[in-house]
Amino acid sequence: MSAKLIAVLPGDGIGPEIMAEAVKVLQALDLDLQLETAPVGGAAYEASGHPLPDTTLNLAKKADAVLFGAVGDWKYDKLERALRPEQAILGLRKHLGLFANFRPALCYEQLTHASSLKPELVAGLDILILRELTGDIYFGTPRGRRTAVDGHFPGAEEAFDTMRYSRPEIERIAHLAFQAARKRRGKVTSVDKANVLETSQLWKDVVTEVHQQYADVQLDHMYVDNAAMQLVKAPKAFDVIVTGNLFGDILSDEAAMLTGSIGMLPSASLDKNGKGLYEPSHGSAPDIAGKGVANPLATILSAAMMLRYTLNQPAQADRIEAAVQAVLAQGLRTGDIWSEGTTKVGTREMGDAVVGMI
Amino acid sequence: MSAKLIAVLPGDGIGPEIMAEAVKVLQALDLDLQLETAPVGGAAYEASGHPLPDTTLNLAKKADAVLFGAVGDWKYDKLERALRPEQAILGLRKHLGLFANFRPALCYEQLTHASSLKPELVAGLDILILRELTGDIYFGTPRGRRTAVDGHFPGAEEAFDTMRYSRPEIERIAHLAFQAARKRRGKVTSVDKANVLETSQLWKDVVTEVHQQYADVQLDHMYVDNAAMQLVKAPKAFDVIVTGNLFGDILSDEAAMLTGSIGMLPSASLDKNGKGLYEPSHGSAPDIAGKGVANPLATILSAAMMLRYTLNQPAQADRIEAAVQAVLAQGLRTGDIWSEGTTKVGTREMGDAVVGMI
Numbered sequence: 001m002s003a004k005l006i007a008v009l010p011g012d013g014i015g016p017e018i019m020a021e022a023v024k025v026l027q028a029l030d031l032d033l034q035l036e037t038a039p040v041g042g043a044a045y046e047a048s049g050h051p052l053p054d055t056t057l058n059l060a061k062k063a064d065a066v067l068f069g070a071v072g073d074w075k076y077d078k079l080e081r082a083l084r085p086e087q088a089i090l091g092l093r094k095h096l097g098l099f100a101n102f103r104p105a106l107c108y109e110q111l112t113h114a115s116s117l118k119p120e121l122v123a124g125l126d127i128l129i130l131r132e133l134t135g136d137i138y139f140g141t142p143r144g145r146r147t148a149v150d151g152h153f154p155g156a157e158e159a160f161d162t163m164r165y166s167r168p169e170i171e172r173i174a175h176l177a178f179q180a181a182r183k184r185r186g187k188v189t190s191v192d193k194a195n196v197l198e199t200s201q202l203w204k205d206v207v208t209e210v211h212q213q214y215a216d217v218q219l220d221h222m223y224v225d226n227a228a229m230q231l232v233k234a235p236k237a238f239d240v241i242v243t244g245n246l247f248g249d250i251l252s253d254e255a256a257m258l259t260g261s262i263g264m265l266p267s268a269s270l271d272k273n274g275k276g277l278y279e280p281s282h283g284s285a286p287d288i289a290g291k292g293v294a295n296p297l298a299t300i301l302s303a304a305m306m307l308r309y310t311l312n313q314p315a316q317a318d319r320i321e322a323a324v325q326a327v328l329a330q331g332l333r334t335g336d337i338w339s340e341g342t343t344k345v346g347t348r349e350m351g352d353a354v355v356g357m358i
Numbered sequence: 359m360s361a362k363l364i365a366v367l368p369g370d371g372i373g374p375e376i377m378a379e380a381v382k383v384l385q386a387l388d389l390d391l392q393l394e395t396a397p398v399g400g401a402a403y404e405a406s407g408h409p410l411p412d413t414t415l416n417l418a419k420k421a422d423a424v425l426f427g428a429v430g431d432w433k434y435d436k437l438e439r440a441l442r443p444e445q446a447i448l449g450l451r452k453h454l455g456l457f458a459n460f461r462p463a464l465c466y467e468q469l470t471h472a473s474s475l476k477p478e479l480v481a482g483l484d485i486l487i488l489r490e491l492t493g494d495i496y497f498g499t500p501r502g503r504r505t506a507v508d509g510h511f512p513g514a515e516e517a518f519d520t521m522r523y524s525r526p527e528i529e530r531i532a533h534l535a536f537q538a539a540r541k542r543r544g545k546v547t548s549v550d551k552a553n554v555l556e557t558s559q560l561w562k563d564v565v566t567e568v569h570q571q572y573a574d575v576q577l578d579h580m581y582v583d584n585a586a587m588q589l590v591k592a593p594k595a596f597d598v599i600v601t602g603n604l605f606g607d608i609l610s611d612e613a614a615m616l617t618g619s620i621g622m623l624p625s626a627s628l629d630k631n632g633k634g635l636y637e638p639s640h641g642s643a644p645d646i647a648g649k650g651v652a653n654p655l656a657t658i659l660s661a662a663m664m665l666r667y668t669l670n671q672p673a674q675a676d677r678i679e680a681a682v683q684a685v686l687a688q689g690l691r692t693g694d695i696w697s698e699g700t701t702k703v704g705t706r707e708m709g710d711a712v713v714g715m716i
């Protein structure tokens with residue numbers, strides 16, 4: 001088997017620091033990987049005037065998998081939207097066809113107390129949020145500014161966007177949700193706003209149809225406002241949540257924060273062949289960038305997800321995950337998950353500790 | 359002063375029970391009110407084939423204020439959307455021009471423990487969510503189903519909706535947010551998704567412009583996914599949150615649930631003249647309807663909000679709110695907020711207790 005090519009895109013803020021640790025961990029495994037690094041986000045904009053340069057996009061296309069750090073910084077807020085760091089991640093999703101975003105919200109036993117929620121509500125929490133990632137109002141056209149011809153203020157300036165989903169887009173993500181649930185606790189909650197939106201009504205109809213092929217899986221439908229509430233009230237009642245791009249953006253972040261340790265949560269964004277982009281669920285945290293205090297574990301666990309989902313190396317993924325468990329058991333903590341009685345370590349020490357356990 | 363006309367719309371599920379208690383409380387005050395009841399939601403559909411019959415809409419239009427219970431029941435799920443109970447509330451908002459939805463998320467001292475969150479995170483919580491209520495993707499046209507001509511699956515069936523906001527729609531809600539903040543802790547957080555949506559970018563631009571007239575108020579902008587997280591992480595960092603219809607739907611419910619006592623939270627939806635519709639933040643709870651166990655306090659407090667915002671009777675509003683505080687202090691609790699050591703009471707007993715305190 002020839003070497004697998006991994007596109008390594010560290011990005012902005014804490015991206016380079018946390019990526020360095022994930023790379024170290026990958027290199028500690030005996031795998032035939034070829035890691036190639038390229039700039040993305042603000043870093044790429046600084047270097048070449050675009051957040052997703054062609055060379056970076058081409059590397060990502062050519063690669064077997066993409067390992068992504070984080071992008072964004074307040075200092076790019078004034079740029080026109082097309083040049084802002086976030087466009088890189090939207091562009092990668094679109095051009096690589098990464099329609100299925102898997103975001104586990106997992107509460108580690110040792111970190112239960114870090115949650116805002118009472119321990120009994122989150123102990124053992126294990127939700128999988130499956131977010132559609134290449135459709136919805138994120139990419140729908142037409143969109144822009146114009147003069148309103150109707151509505152409350154005809155003649156006024158207005159801005160607009162288009163939410164849309166087609167039947168096959170919903171079908172393919174629904175299949176993945178039911179398949180994922182089969183390997184878990186057998187329950188899917190499909191989240192929509194079908195009491196208001198046409199797009200949601202089609203979503204609900206199609207998910208219900210696809211469900212007929214998965215009679216062994218339980219399907220519930222929930223409105224997005226209610227889902228935002230139930231996540232706070234009784235998060236452990238969920239198993240797999242499947243939803244559109246916009247609702248998934250909101251709910252996956254809410255669910256991640258419920259665990260209290262978003263610095264621990266990896267994510268995978270897959271195309272129809274299982275090729276994927278792997279990234280931590282947290283952002284670029286420009287406020288702590290360069291200080292060596294960021295938590296690299298979400299990125300390290302993203303590398304593990306990459307081994308499992310795209311590179312078909314489950315045993316190696318297990319090794320990384322077991323090593324992370326072991327350093328937690330040892331009491332090592334970066335600042336974001338530190339608590340009385342545990343040992344505070346920096347980004348590099350944490351990465352070294354994981355390597356040491358492998 | 360002639361009698362003020364109040365349209366009383368009990369609706370479905372627990373609506374009639376909780377409304378009966380609010381009416382009792384209003385009648386216990388020496389106010390010149392004329393209360394006129396009309397069916398709405400599923401109840402109206404059963405009676406006359408439409409969730410918002412003309413007679414009900416006309417009463418609401420004619421009235422000085424509307425007191426609304428709750429609508430909805432699973433049994434109407436199969437009806438076409440235009441006939442479902444929720445259409446009544448959307449229709450009232452639209453036809454009465456109720457663009458400003460005030461939803462306080464307040465944590466009562468005695469109920470702090472009822473929250474999913476650790477007590478120290480919610481003790482004293484007092485957020486005001488100001489949600490725009492007559493625009494956005496809720497009412498935007500065009501919307502419907504069609505054959506996709508582009509996107510991922512040209513030729514496939516697709517559904518679509520239009521998100522839109524015009525400059526004056528954003529201006530008027532922004533003014534209300536800054537004015538509300540002035541009477542509170544002087545801070546507004548405007549929530550959008552300007553890194554992705556054109557509509558959000560206009561929202562952000564206009565809120566920033568309006569802010570120039572309120573230099574004494576602090577303005578922050580936050581992306582909706584981050585807001586969903588920060589509400590869980592540190593809800594007390596917020597004062598006033600202002601946002602669009604869709605994001606407001608999600609975040610106001612999340613915030614309400616954070617308090618642990620959504621059965622206590624009233625809401626007001628105002629038009630440009632201060633006329634309003636007042637309703638509890640919770641839903642129709644068909645599962646406990648007719649059992650006499652629902653919490654009437656959110657509806658009673660909605661009546662207090664009505665006295666304060668629309669009927670200009672702040673002293674009478676104070677009386678109701680003080681009476682509610684007093685029954686809580688007495689230890690009376692409906693099932694939803696009951697805990698060890700307090701006295702469980704039913705809907706009617708709770709209403710009677712509030713009346714007794716007045």
Ligand SMILES: CC(C)[C@H](C(=O)O)[C@@H](O)C(=O)O
Nearest residue numbers: 086087089090249553554583
């Ligand atoms: C940066 C932004 C465009 C992105 C999104 O909204 O999808 C982010 O919030 C995410 O969830 O990955």
Ligand SMILES: CC(C)[C@H](C(=O)O)[C@@H](O)C(=O)O
Nearest residue numbers: 195196225444445447448607
């Ligand atoms: C019933 C539904 C249409 C409504 C909404 O989405 O606005 C409700 O959720 C609310 O928040 O009042």
